[in-house]
Amino acid sequence: MSVIAVIGAGVMGETIVAGMLRSGRRPADLMMSERRPERAEELRERYGVEIVTNVEAAKRADTILLVVKPQDMPDVLDEIAPHIAPGQLVISLAAGITTTTLESRLPDKVAAIRVMPNTPALVDEGMAAISRGSHCSEEDLQHAESLLSATGKVMRVPEKQQDAVTAISGSGPAYIFFVVESMIEAGVHLGLPRSTATELVVQTLVGSARLLSESGDHPTELRERVTSPGGTTAAALRELEDHKVRAAFLSALEAARNRSQELAG
Numbered sequence: 001m002s003v004i005a006v007i008g009a010g011v012m013g014e015t016i017v018a019g020m021l022r023s024g025r026r027p028a029d030l031m032m033s034e035r036r037p038e039r040a041e042e043l044r045e046r047y048g049v050e051i052v053t054n055v056e057a058a059k060r061a062d063t064i065l066l067v068v069k070p071q072d073m074p075d076v077l078d079e080i081a082p083h084i085a086p087g088q089l090v091i092s093l094a095a096g097i098t099t100t101t102l103e104s105r106l107p108d109k110v111a112a113i114r115v116m117p118n119t120p121a122l123v124d125e126g127m128a129a130i131s132r133g134s135h136c137s138e139e140d141l142q143h144a145e146s147l148l149s150a151t152g153k154v155m156r157v158p159e160k161q162q163d164a165v166t167a168i169s170g171s172g173p174a175y176i177f178f179v180v181e182s183m184i185e186a187g188v189h190l191g192l193p194r195s196t197a198t199e200l201v202v203q204t205l206v207g208s209a210r211l212l213s214e215s216g217d218h219p220t221e222l223r224e225r226v227t228s229p230g231g232t233t234a235a236a237l238r239e240l241e242d243h244k245v246r247a248a249f250l251s252a253l254e255a256a257r258n259r260s261q262e263l264a265g
């Protein structure tokens with residue numbers, strides 16, 4: 001079985017490693033590299049995975065997952081590039097970083113893949129979009145898909161769509177949690193105990209997500225089924241329209257897409 005190294009063990013790096021272990025990959029086939037020694041030690045204790053330096057990861061792994069912030073990516077690429085050779089696969093999970101950038105900083109002919117994951121991968125409900133670089137084979141893509149499918153769905157997208165994908169599914173969980181927070185606070189404002197409001201909102205979210213996913217019905221149809229003429233939902237939706245929430249989502253996603261483009265450097 002091929003050896004996989006994860007460079008950058010923050011929120012997303014840990015999520016991916018935990019998912020690969022849950023799906024049956026052996027700790028002996030994984031290694032992690034992390035800047036802060038105390039964080040590295042925490043992860044070694046938690047997962048039993050070998051902690052290595054970036055250079056060791058580059059020398060020993062068949063597949064190298066780069067899970068550092070986009071701003072840290074140039075330094076990491078420059079550090080590992082002298083130790084990477086064709087035959088190894090480099091997969092970046094960073095927002096904005098293009099396969100052109102990856103390929104320009106890695107030795108000629110090294111296969112690179114760009115991925116946009118999201119944090120629901122922590123509960124095996126992730127959504128990852130993947131795009132191939134120019135030296136990447138079908139086998140490389142399938143290998144990346146098999147790694148990522150350990151934690152949820154995987155979709156192939158043309159790389160020109162990755163900034164928009166980042167705005168939607170990469171950042172998306174944060175918008176949903178923002179809505180959840182807002183509804184809980186509103187429930188408290190209406191006089192409900194916080195624990196009651198939280199349980200009501202969370203189960204409404206889970207139930208609505210399952211209904212949407214399992215029924216295959218369009219969200220407009222599902223919304224209309226809740227909206228009785230002259231009823232409570234219509235009164236609430238009128239307020240959301242008056243406050244231009246739809247337009248706010250459009251601006252927000254444009255801002256996220258633009259930021260992803262800027263992070264390309």
Ligand SMILES: NC(=O)C1=CN([C@@H]2O[C@H](COP(=O)(O)OP(=O)(O)OC[C@H]3O[C@@H](n4cnc5c(N)ncnc54)[C@H](OP(=O)(O)O)[C@@H]3O)[C@@H](O)[C@H]2O)C=CC1
Pocket residue numbers: 007008009010011012013033034035036039054067068069070072075076093094095116117118119170171
């Ligand atoms: N969080 C999310 O929801 C998503 C994140 N991503 C992408 O994943 C990447 C990581 O994000 P996230 O996990 O949230 O960020 P974190 O800051 O939590 O994790 C990045 C980790 O990389 C470490 N690091 C930085 N530089 C180096 C280095 N030179 N060598 C080894 N380790 C290093 C950091 O250490 P230190 O703490 O010292 O800085 C940190 O632990 C980003 O590029 C982001 O765009 C993509 C989709 C979703």
Ligand SMILES: O=C(O)[C@@H]1CCC=N1
Pocket residue numbers: 095166170171
């Ligand atoms: O906020 C960010 O930049 C990263 C990328 C997508 C989700 N988190």
